[in-house]
Amino acid sequence: MLNYSQSEENYIKAIYHLQADGETVTTNALAQELLTRPASVTDMMKKLKTKKLLNYQPYQGFRLNNEGKKVALGIIRRHRLWEYFLSEKLKFGWDEVHEIAEELEHVSSKKLVDKLDEYLGFPKFDPHGDPIPDMNGKIENYQQVSLVDLPLNTLAEVCHVSNQSTEMLDLLKHKNISIGTRLEIKQKFHFDSSVEIKIRQQHLVTISEQLAKNIFVRYGA
Amino acid sequence: MLNYSQSEENYIKAIYHLQADGETVTTNALAQELLTRPASVTDMMKKLKTKKLLNYQPYQGFRLNNEGKKVALGIIRRHRLWEYFLSEKLKFGWDEVHEIAEELEHVSSKKLVDKLDEYLGFPKFDPHGDPIPDMNGKIENYQQVSLVDLPLNTLAEVCHVSNQSTEMLDLLKHKNISIGTRLEIKQKFHFDSSVEIKIRQQHLVTISEQLAKNIFVRYGA
DNA sequence: ATAATATTTTAGCCAAATCTAAAAAAATAT
DNA sequence: ATATTTTTTTAGATTTGGCTAAAATATTAT
Known part of the structure; x- marks a missing residue:
C-alpha cells in the first residue's frame, strides 16, 4: 500500500x-x-x-475502483479509531472529536493503527455510531433499527438513543442500558406493545413501547 | 499562538x-x-x-528568540507526550516511538495535548528519559548523571540507558529496573566498583560497575 | 432543434518548499 | 597579505496543490 x-x-x-x-x-x-x-x-x-x-x-x-475503496477504508478506519480514542479515553464530547480526528487520520503507520485498535478493544462503532472498518478493511453490513422493529431472538447492540431527556437517560441508567449494550428481544406483548429483553446474555428486563421506540440498535448482516 | x-x-x-x-x-x-x-x-x-x-x-x-523557544517547547511537549503514550499505552518499543511521534507532534490542538497529558498522568519524562515540558513550557532543571556518579543516599530516577543490547535489557528486567524507577545508592564497594542500591524504597540489589556505567539517573535540581 | 444555462475542463498564474549551480563572503593556510 | 578553501547566499527551476478566467461540453427550456 x-x-x-x-x-x-x-x-x-x-x-x-x-x-x-x-x-x-x-x-x-x-x-x-x-x-x-x-x-x-x-x-x-x-x-x-x-x-x-x-x-x-x-x-x-x-x-x-477497488484499490481506491481499499485506500478510503484505511483512512476511515484511522479516523474512526481516533474518534473513539478521543471520546472514550480522553473524554472529549462527541461534537469535538471529528475535527481533531481529521488531522490524526493522516498519520499512516499501519502498526500504530492496529495497536491503537487493540488498545481500544477492537471497537466496532465510533462515538457517532458509524462502523469502524477492521484491519482488512471489512465493514459488516449492519442494519440499524428501532428496538420495536428488532426481530425476536436476534442479538443486537444499542447504538443510539433518539431522545436524550434527563428522564429517559435516568430510566436507561436504571435499567442498565447504554450505547454498546448487547441485547435480544425474548418476547413481545401485543396488549401494550411492551417487549421483554435479555441484556448481556443475562437478566430479563421489560421495556415499554415508548422507551423501545427511542432506542436504536444494530444487528448482523 | x-x-x-x-x-x-x-x-x-x-x-x-x-x-x-x-x-x-x-x-x-x-x-x-x-x-x-x-x-x-x-x-x-x-x-x-x-x-x-x-x-x-x-x-x-x-x-x-524567546517566542521561538516557546514555540519549540510546545512542539517538544507534543512529541514527548506522544512517545510516552506509544510506549506506555500501546506497548511500542523505545526504538519505534520516535518516528511515529514525529508525525503526531504536528497535530496542534492545545486541548488535545492537555487532555492527553492528563490522561497519561502528567508524566515528567518520555521513554528515552528526556523531560516533558508542562502546559506552560516549563522544564525542570534536573541533573543527569551515570549511576556510578550518583552520590550516596540520594534519591534519583532512572532516565536513560546508554546500551540497549538484548543482554543488558534482560539483566535490567531481571533486576526489575526500568525508566522511571526510583532508587538510591546505599553503599559503594571499592574492590570491584560495584554498588548496592535500594529500589523503590524497598529491596536492595547489587549492580556491577559495567551495568552502572550504562544506567543514567536524574536527581533533584 | 436550437438557444440559453449549467457544468467541466483547459490554460496560465501563484505560493510553499524544495533543488542545483553560481556568486559572494568568511575562514584558513601558506 | 594574499591565495585557497569552506560556508553561505542568491538566482533560477521544479513539484504540489491551489486559484481565476476563458473555452469546451453537456443539459435544459422554449
Whole structure:
C-alpha cells in the first residue's frame, strides 16, 4: 500500500462518502464537499487516475475502483479509531472529536493503527455510531433499527438513543442500558406493545413501547 | 499562538536542539540535521525571521528568540507526550516511538495535548528519559548523571540507558529496573566498583560497575 | 432543434518548499 | 597579505496543490 498526501487522502475520503449510494460523483459536488474549486478537482482527478485509484473520463464524473475503496477504508478506519480514542479515553464530547480526528487520520503507520485498535478493544462503532472498518478493511453490513422493529431472538447492540431527556437517560441508567449494550428481544406483548429483553446474555428486563421506540440498535448482516 | 507548517515546525525544533549549548546555529549544521540543502535553510531562516521567531543576519548564524523557544517547547511537549503514550499505552518499543511521534507532534490542538497529558498522568519524562515540558513550557532543571556518579543516599530516577543490547535489557528486567524507577545508592564497594542500591524504597540489589556505567539517573535540581 | 444555462475542463498564474549551480563572503593556510 | 578553501547566499527551476478566467461540453427550456 503506497502513501498518499493529506490532500489526496481528503479527496479519496470525500469521493468514497459521496459515491456511497452507487452514483458517480460529479466535479461540482466534490468541490462543494471539499470547499475548493471545480478546476482543482479536475486536476486532482487526473492525478488519482494516473495512480489507478479511480475511473475517470472527462465530463463523465468518477468512482473509486477497488484499490481506491481499499485506500478510503484505511483512512476511515484511522479516523474512526481516533474518534473513539478521543471520546472514550480522553473524554472529549462527541461534537469535538471529528475535527481533531481529521488531522490524526493522516498519520499512516499501519502498526500504530492496529495497536491503537487493540488498545481500544477492537471497537466496532465510533462515538457517532458509524462502523469502524477492521484491519482488512471489512465493514459488516449492519442494519440499524428501532428496538420495536428488532426481530425476536436476534442479538443486537444499542447504538443510539433518539431522545436524550434527563428522564429517559435516568430510566436507561436504571435499567442498565447504554450505547454498546448487547441485547435480544425474548418476547413481545401485543396488549401494550411492551417487549421483554435479555441484556448481556443475562437478566430479563421489560421495556415499554415508548422507551423501545427511542432506542436504536444494530444487528448482523 | 499562531500555527506553523510542518516544515516550519521541524526547523524550529531542530534549531532548538542545536542551540541548546548556548552557541549560534550554522546553516550547514542545520542542513545536515534536517537532511536538506544549505540553500533551503537560508530560505527558511528568512521566513522565520519575518515571523519574528529568531535572530538572523546573513552569514552570522541564528538563534531562536524567546517566542521561538516557546514555540519549540510546545512542539517538544507534543512529541514527548506522544512517545510516552506509544510506549506506555500501546506497548511500542523505545526504538519505534520516535518516528511515529514525529508525525503526531504536528497535530496542534492545545486541548488535545492537555487532555492527553492528563490522561497519561502528567508524566515528567518520555521513554528515552528526556523531560516533558508542562502546559506552560516549563522544564525542570534536573541533573543527569551515570549511576556510578550518583552520590550516596540520594534519591534519583532512572532516565536513560546508554546500551540497549538484548543482554543488558534482560539483566535490567531481571533486576526489575526500568525508566522511571526510583532508587538510591546505599553503599559503594571499592574492590570491584560495584554498588548496592535500594529500589523503590524497598529491596536492595547489587549492580556491577559495567551495568552502572550504562544506567543514567536524574536527581533533584 | 436550437438557444440559453449549467457544468467541466483547459490554460496560465501563484505560493510553499524544495533543488542545483553560481556568486559572494568568511575562514584558513601558506 | 594574499591565495585557497569552506560556508553561505542568491538566482533560477521544479513539484504540489491551489486559484481565476476563458473555452469546451453537456443539459435544459422554449
